[in-house]
Amino acid sequence: MKDESRNPTLSFKDRNAAVAVGKALDLGARTVVASSSGNHGLAAAAYAARAGLPCVVVTYAGISPSLSLMIRAYGARLGITTREGRWQIVGAGVRERGWFPATNFTEIPTSTAYGHEGYKTIAYELFDQLDGQVPDLVVVPVGNGEGLFGVWKGFSELVLLGRAPSTPRMLAAEPEGAPLATAVQAHARGGHAIGRVPSLKTVARGIGGTVSSYMSLFTIQSSGGLVAQVDDKDVLSAQRDLAREGIFAEPASAAALAALRVAAGRGDLAGVSKIVLVNTSSGVKNLEAVADLYDSPVTLSAADPALEMLSPLP
Numbered sequence: 400m401k402d403e404s405r406n407p408t409l410s411f412k413d414r415n416a417a418v419a420v421g422k423a424l425d426l427g428a429r430t431v432v433a434s435s436s437g438n439h440g441l442a443a444a445a446y447a448a449r450a451g452l453p454c455v456v457v458t459y460a461g462i463s464p465s466l467s468l469m470i471r472a473y474g475a476r477l478g479i480t481t482r483e484g485r486w487q488i489v490g491a492g493v494r495e496r497g498w499f500p501a502t503n504f505t506e507i508p509t510s511t512a513y514g515h516e517g518y519k520t521i522a523y524e525l526f527d528q529l530d531g532q533v534p535d536l537v538v539v540p541v542g543n544g545e546g547l548f549g550v551w552k553g554f555s556e557l558v559l560l561g562r563a564p565s566t567p568r569m570l571a572a573e574p575e576g577a578p579l580a581t582a583v584q585a586h587a588r589g590g591h592a593i594g595r596v597p598s599l600k601t602v603a604r605g606i607g608g609t610v611s612s613y614m615s616l617f618t619i620q621s622s623g624g625l626v627a628q629v630d631d632k633d634v635l636s637a638q639r640d641l642a643r644e645g646i647f648a649e650p651a652s653a654a655a656l657a658a659l660r661v662a663a664g665r666g667d668l669a670g671v672s673k674i675v676l677v678n679t680s681s682g683v684k685n686l687e688a689v690a691d692l693y694d695s696p697v698t699l700s701a702a703d704p705a706l707e708m709l710s711p712l713p
Contacts, residue, residue, distance in 0.1 A: 401521060402646060404681035408442045408469070410649075411546055411679045414517035416442035419501045420450050422513040428499035430455060432492045434485045435502060436542070436605050437466040438649075438680055443501040444475035455492065457485040461604065463685045482598060482609070507593050508543040508612040515614070518549020519556065525675060526557060533563050535671040538570040538655045540679050541579060542608040544615020547571055550677070551618045567675075569624035571615060572658030574601040574634075578611040580626045583619055602631040602688045605651030605680065625667055627658035638682065639692055647682040650689065655679075 403411035420443065423431050432455040433443040440456035447454035454475040459482045470477050480488060489504035503510040525534065533554065539547040547569055557563035573579050582594030594611035601607045619626060629637075637660070638653035655676040662668055682689060697709060 400646065400676045400678050401525060402678045403521075404646075404648065404652070404678055408438075408445045409681035409684060410438040410442065411518065411521070411677065412439045412442035413446070414520055415439065415514035415545065415549075416446040416501065416517070418517035419443070419511050419514040420446040420452065422511075423447075423452060423499040423501070424450055426499065428452065428497075430492075430496065430498045431501050432457070432489050432498040432504075433500075433502040434458075434489045434504050436607070437462050437470075438605055438684060439502055440475070440477075441466055441470050441473075441684075444470045444473035447475065447501075448473045455498065457488050459485055463604075463687055465686060466684055503543060503545075503612075507610055508545075508608070508614075510543060510545050510612070510614070515545045515549035515552065518546050519553030521546075521550045521677065522553025522557065526554070526563060529673070531563075532673065533565050534567045534673045534675045536570055536668070536674045537567045537677065538572060538659050538674065539677045540603070540606045540651050540654045540658075541571040541573050541615055542606040542651075543612045544571065544579065544618065545612070546677070546679065548612075548614035548618045551622050551624075555621070566622055568671075569618050569622040570658060570662060571619060571624065571626045572606070572654040573626065573628055574599055574603050574607055574654070575628045575630045577607070577628060578609060579615050579619070580628055582611040582616050583626055586616065586620070601634075603629075603634050603651040603654050604685065604688075605649065606654060625662055627661040627665075627667075629654050629657035629661060633657035633661070635689065635692060638689055641678075642682070646678060648678050649680040649682050649684045651685075652677075652679040652682075 406413040430453045431447040492498040554566040578594030599607040637656035
């Protein structure tokens with residue numbers, strides 16, 4: 400597992416924001432703006448604060464209180480609107496105020512031209528940490544698929560530079576009913592439509608996108624990759640299992656393990672031995688989603704502590 404929850408704002412979005420906000424400084428931007436379900440906006444707010452730039456984050460209803468608080472703690476202005484309305488607001492800020500877009504703001508997600516370059520460093524680090532070996536499969540949770548694309552791009556450039564012999568297959572983990580699988584199937588039939596679905600209700604909010612991106616589709620095609628969809632039960636089971644291994648993942652991140660299990664059940668892993676799961680974010684970002692998974696604390700009397708009540712659960 401590549402544990403991205405160890406980054407400064409506890410998710411892999413830090414890699415994106417470090418590059419995007421750095422580019423904003425290069426271009427003389429005066430304000431950074433981001434459209435986000437939470438993690439991306441938080442990273443943009445943090446790196447904008449460090450760069451001395453004002454930041455505006457636009458999200459939609461349902462953002463976790465912890466993410467909302469952290470975004471505001473970094474000094475960003477946080478606005479809440481509809482899922483689609485946030486793109487219109489960010490777009491207006493870019494066109495009318497000259498704000499620098501640190502995220503996507505178009506109907507078909509295209510994202511900033513620079514942020515995904517930050518995700519390439521995941522590939523570089525994996526290549527180094529695996530002593531020059533390339534994984535057979537890298538599993539990444541996807542919303543717009545920018546991280547999926549960035550990791551694959553890093554490996555592909557290692558090949559172009561003559562450093563690596565090949566690229567891994569990429570496995571995109573997305574919620575049940577999400578759009579990437581639809582787009583992949585359409586292109587396999589010779590169609591050209593980008594996948595589009597109605598709004599999703601999923602515990603994995605961070606990857607609950609309704610429109611697939613060109614980046615994610617291109618990555619699956621170029622890497623001979625796979626898409627696996629997971630339901631809430633699969634995600635929460637994976638989240639609990641990871642916690643028992645010492646990794647407290649956000650539900651959207653735990654979708655990677657859930658998707659790997661789906662792919663294995665379909666028989667997609669023949670010949671695959673080296674697998675990397677990207678843990679994209681810490682579970683502290685969305686405690687509300689998993690609060691009911693775990694037992695309540697035990698109230699004890701100091702005089703008669705009844706230690707059997709604290710015996711480890713099976």
